[in-house]
Amino acid sequence: xxxxxxxxxxxxxxxxxxxxxxxxxxxxxxxxxxxxxxxxxxxxxxxxxxxxxxxxxxxxxxxxxxxxxxxxxxxxxxxxxxxxxxxxxxxxxxxxxxxxxxxxxxxxxxxxxxxxxxxxxxxxxxxxxxxxxxxxxxxxxxxxxxxxxxxxxxxxxxxxxxxxxxxxxxxxxxxxxxxxxxxxxxxxxxxxxxxxxxxxxxxxxxxxxxxxxxxxxxxxxxxxxxxxxxxxxxxxxxxxxxxxxxxxxxxxxxxxxxxxxxxxxxxxxxxxxxxxxxxxxxxxxxxxxxxxxxxxxxxxxxxxxxxxxxxxxxxxxxxxxxxxxxxxxxxxxxxxxxxxxxxxxxxxxxxxxxxxxxxxxxxxxxxxxxxxxxxxxxxxxxxxxxxxxxxxxxxxxxxxxxxxxxxxxxxxxxxxxxxxxxxxxxxxxxxxxxxxxxxxxxxxxxxxxxxxxxxxxxxxxxxxxxxxxxxxxxxxxxxxxxxxxxxxxxxxxxxxxxxxxxxxxxxxxxxxxxxxxxxxxxxxxxxxx
Amino acid sequence: xxxxxxxxxxxxxxxxxxxxxxxxxxxxxxxxxxxxxxxxxxxxxxxxxxxxxxxxxxxxxxxxxxxxxxxxxxxxxxxxxxxxxxxxxxxxxxxxxxxxxxxxxxxxxxxxxxxxxxxxxxxxxxxxxxxxxxxxxxxxxxxxxxxxxxxxxxxxxxxxxxxxxxxxxxxxxxxxxxxxxxxxxxxxxxxxxxxxxxxxxxxxxxxxxxxxxxxxxxxxxxxxxxxxxxxxxxxxxxxxxxxxxxxxxxxxxxxxxxxxxxxxxxxxxxxxxxxxxxxxxxxxxxxxxxxxxxxxxxxxxxxxxxxxxxxxxxxxxxxxxxxxxxxxxxxxxxx
Numbered sequence: 001x002x003x004x005x006x007x008x009x010x011x012x013x014x015x016x017x018x019x020x021x022x023x024x025x026x027x028x029x030x031x032x033x034x035x036x037x038x039x040x041x042x043x044x045x046x047x048x049x050x051x052x053x054x055x056x057x058x059x060x061x062x063x064x065x066x067x068x069x070x071x072x073x074x075x076x077x078x079x080x081x082x083x084x085x086x087x088x089x090x091x092x093x094x095x096x097x098x099x100x101x102x103x104x105x106x107x108x109x110x111x112x113x114x115x116x117x118x119x120x121x122x123x124x125x126x127x128x129x130x131x132x133x134x135x136x137x138x139x140x141x142x143x144x145x146x147x148x149x150x151x152x153x154x155x156x157x158x159x160x161x162x163x164x165x166x167x168x169x170x171x172x173x174x175x176x177x178x179x180x181x182x183x184x185x186x187x188x189x190x191x192x193x194x195x196x197x198x199x200x201x202x203x204x205x206x207x208x209x210x211x212x213x214x215x216x217x218x219x220x221x222x223x224x225x226x227x228x229x230x231x232x233x234x235x236x237x238x239x240x241x242x243x244x245x246x247x248x249x250x251x252x253x254x255x256x257x258x259x260x261x262x263x264x265x266x267x268x269x270x271x272x273x274x275x276x277x278x279x280x281x282x283x284x285x286x287x288x289x290x291x292x293x294x295x296x297x298x299x300x301x302x303x304x305x306x307x308x309x310x311x312x313x314x315x316x317x318x319x320x321x322x323x324x325x326x327x328x329x330x331x332x333x334x335x336x337x338x339x340x341x342x343x344x345x346x347x348x349x350x351x352x353x354x355x356x357x358x359x360x361x362x363x364x365x366x367x368x369x370x371x372x373x374x375x376x377x378x379x380x381x382x383x384x385x386x387x388x389x390x391x392x393x394x395x396x397x398x399x400x401x402x403x404x405x406x407x408x409x410x411x412x413x414x415x416x417x418x419x420x421x422x423x424x425x426x427x428x429x430x431x432x433x434x435x436x437x438x439x440x441x442x443x444x445x446x447x448x449x450x451x452x453x454x455x456x457x458x459x460x461x462x463x464x465x466x467x468x469x470x471x472x473x474x475x476x477x478x479x480x481x482x483x484x485x486x487x488x489x490x491x492x493x494x495x496x497x498x499x500x501x502x503x504x505x506x507x508x509x510x511x512x513x514x515x516x517x518x519x520x521x522x523x524x525x526x527x528x529x
Numbered sequence: 530x531x532x533x534x535x536x537x538x539x540x541x542x543x544x545x546x547x548x549x550x551x552x553x554x555x556x557x558x559x560x561x562x563x564x565x566x567x568x569x570x571x572x573x574x575x576x577x578x579x580x581x582x583x584x585x586x587x588x589x590x591x592x593x594x595x596x597x598x599x600x601x602x603x604x605x606x607x608x609x610x611x612x613x614x615x616x617x618x619x620x621x622x623x624x625x626x627x628x629x630x631x632x633x634x635x636x637x638x639x640x641x642x643x644x645x646x647x648x649x650x651x652x653x654x655x656x657x658x659x660x661x662x663x664x665x666x667x668x669x670x671x672x673x674x675x676x677x678x679x680x681x682x683x684x685x686x687x688x689x690x691x692x693x694x695x696x697x698x699x700x701x702x703x704x705x706x707x708x709x710x711x712x713x714x715x716x717x718x719x720x721x722x723x724x725x726x727x728x729x730x731x732x733x734x735x736x737x738x739x740x741x742x743x744x745x746x747x748x749x750x751x752x753x754x755x756x757x758x759x760x761x762x763x764x765x766x767x768x769x770x771x772x773x774x775x776x777x778x779x780x781x782x783x784x785x786x787x788x789x790x791x792x793x794x795x796x797x798x799x800x801x802x803x804x805x806x807x808x809x810x811x812x813x814x815x816x817x818x819x820x821x822x823x824x825x826x827x828x829x830x831x832x833x834x835x836x837x838x839x840x841x842x843x844x845x846x847x848x849x850x851x852x853x854x855x856x857x858x859x860x861x862x863x864x
Contacts, residue, residue: 058714058811063821063824063825064632064639064643064817064818064821064822065587065629065631065632065821065822065824065825065827065830066631066632067631067632067633072587074587074588147595147599148599149595149596149599150588150596150599150600150603151596152588152596154593154595154596155592155593155596158593202633214718214719216642216718216719216813217632217639218813218817218818218821219716219718219813220716220718243714243716243811244811245714245811246808246817247808247809247811249698249701249809250701250714250808250809250810250811253698253701253702253705253706253713254713254714254811256706257705257706257709257713259705259713259714260714409579409580410579410580410581412581413580413581413585413586414580445593445594
C-alpha cells in the first residue's frame, strides 16, 4: 500500500472517511476501482471494535497532589482519568465541535437564550447501582456554582442564576442570554455525581464506561469495565491502567518497548525519532491552544498601535511553526480563534512576515530604542528559543528586541498579566465566546493584553445571545478583525496535540476538543490482538 | 560566689567520664531536635516567600477571585503567619502532621507509603554499592597503579561523570527497549508481588549503584593509601604479613572514619536525592512527592518531607560520627 492510500485506509478505520470519498481518493492516488473497493471493505471491517484486554497508558501531567474530585481537576492526568468514570450532560462533537447529547438527551432555549430546558436521560445507572435522577444533576451543578464552590468551572458558570427541576426537566436561568450554554456544560469539571458529590466528592462513582478500581495520586490509576454502561459505543477493554510518566523520554521508551499502548505529549523535537520505531503510530490533532507574545495596549510604549502593528509584522510565523513546533502546528493570525471553532470567521487575510511593513509602522510609531520582551520556558515549551528567533526576524526590520529571561517558578504570578510584554500560552475554549470573554473583554480578569474596546465588548455580548448563526458568524468576523488589527496579541502559532499509540490498538479519534482525544482516549481505544 | 549550676556541670562531667558514648548520643539527639525545629521554621518561611499561595497555584489558570477566597477561608490561609505556624507546630508536637491541602488525606498515611518505597530502593542500592565500593577500593590499593587499579578507576569515574538521568536512559535503551529483558516502567504499587517488585527496581538500583560507587570507592582507596604510608604498615610488612592481610587487618580499621563519612553522605543521597532517577524510571518515591507539593505550595506535605529529609541526614551523620569514634579510641576522650 502506498502512503496516501494507507492514510486513507486509516481514515476509514477511524470513521472519518466514507466509501465514496475513500474510493475516489484512492483511485486518484493510482489504485484500480476493484482494488479500492476491496481495500475499503478491509479497512471498514478493521474498524469493528474488538472487546477485552488490558489497556495501558503512560501520561504526562499527573502529580501527587491530584484528587478524584472533578471540581478540583486541574492536571492532564485527572482530566483523562475522570472521563473514564464520569459523564457530563453534554459532549462536544469530535470534528465539528458542536454540542451533542450525553446525559442530557436534548435541550431547548427560550427566545433570547436566557432560559434553557434540558431533558435528562432515563434509565442510566451509577456504579453504585442507584439510578441517575434530576436531583443528582441539580446538586452537581449547585456544588460547582454555590458560594462555597472551589470548582475550576466556577468561572465558566458565573452567569447561572437559577437551576431548577420543572416537571422532571432541568431548567437553567441565566443572568444574560448565552447561545453556547450546552457547550459550557461539557466542561470536564462538570461530571454528574450521585447527590452531586456533596457527601463524597472523591468517590469516583459516576455513569462512565469504567469503574475506578484503584487510585494513587501521582503514581497510577486502574479501572475495570462498567458492565451496566448506558452506551455500547465506548469502553471496549476489560480494564485500564493509567501510569503517571512525567518524563518525555520515559514515555517514549515505555511506548517503543510496548509496555504501554498510548502516550501523550510527544516532544515535537523528537517525533522524528519516535517515528522510526516500527510499532508506533503518531497521532496528531489540530488544537486550539496557542503560543503567544502579549503586549499591554495601555502601557507605554505598547499603547501605540503602530508599534504593535510593527511588532506583529516582524514575526516570522512559518519559521516559528517549523522550528518551535517541529512542524506540528498551524500559523496564527493574531486573533485567538482557528478553524476548529464553530463559526470560524473565514476570509481574513493571513498576516505574514513583512520586514518592510514592520519598518514602516515602526518608523511611524516614533518609538526610539529597544523593546523589552520577558520570557521563560514555562510560558510554553521552547519559549526562550522562540524569543530569540523573533529577535532575529525583528532585527531585519530594524527593530531591536531585548530579551530578559525570567525564572520559571512564579512566572504566572510575577510576569504574565503583570509585565507589559511577555510570552505566554493559552489553551483553547469550547466556544469563541468563551475564549474572547476570558481574555479580551474589558472587564475580564485575564485580559492579559489590556484590550479595552467598548465596541468589541458590545458586539461580544450581543453575539453571545444571538441564536441566528449567520448573524453570529458575522459578529465574530468583526471581533476577530478588532483584536487582530488593534489588539495587543501576537499569535504566531497554534500547536497540535501530538500523541502516539502502538500499532496494535485502534479507535483513536482526532478530537479537536482537547488533547488525548478530548480526554476520552481510554474509552475509545481497543486492542487488536 | 558558687555557680548554682556548678553541681549540674560536675554531674555531667562525671557522667561523661563513666558513659562517654551515652552522653554523646543524648547530647547529639537534643541538638538534632533543635536543628529540626530550625529547619521547620526555614521551610515555613521559604514557602511563604515563594510567589503565589496554595489557592492561586493549585487552581492555576482556572482560578476566579471567588474560588481563591473560598479555598483560603477553608484552609485558614487568611490568618497571620505566626498563628498558622504555631498551630502547625502544635499538631506536630502531638504527632499530627495534618492533612495535605491538595488531597485532604492525612500526610502521615501518604508519606509512609512513599518513604517505604524510597527506603526500599535505597536499601538495595546501598546493599550492593557499599560492599562493592569498599571491596573495589581495596582491590585498587592492592594493585595500585597497575592495570586493575586503572580499570576500576576509569570505569567508576566514567559512571560518576555521566549525569544520572543519562545512565538511566542508557540502561533503559539497552535492557528494556532493545533487549527487552528488564522491567520498565518501574512503577510499584500496593499488593504488587515481591518478585515483580524486585524486577521493577532492578534498573533504578543499577543506576544508583553506578552513581554512588565511584565516590565511596575512591575515598576507600585514598584513605587506605594514606594509612599504608604510615610507619606501622611498614612494620607489618617487615614482620612478614601478606599485603592483602595487612590491608584488611591494619589499614582498614584506621581508615574507617573517612570512609564511613563518605558512605553516610551517599546513603543520605540515596534516600533524599534521587528525584531525577525516580522521574526517569517512573518510581513513586519521596522526591517526586515533595517536588509536586512544593509546586502547589502544599505546606503540610512540604514540611513533613523536609523534616524527614533533614532527619535522615542528621541521623546518618550522627551514626557516621559514632562509628568513627568507636573505631578510634582517641576521639572518645577529647582533650
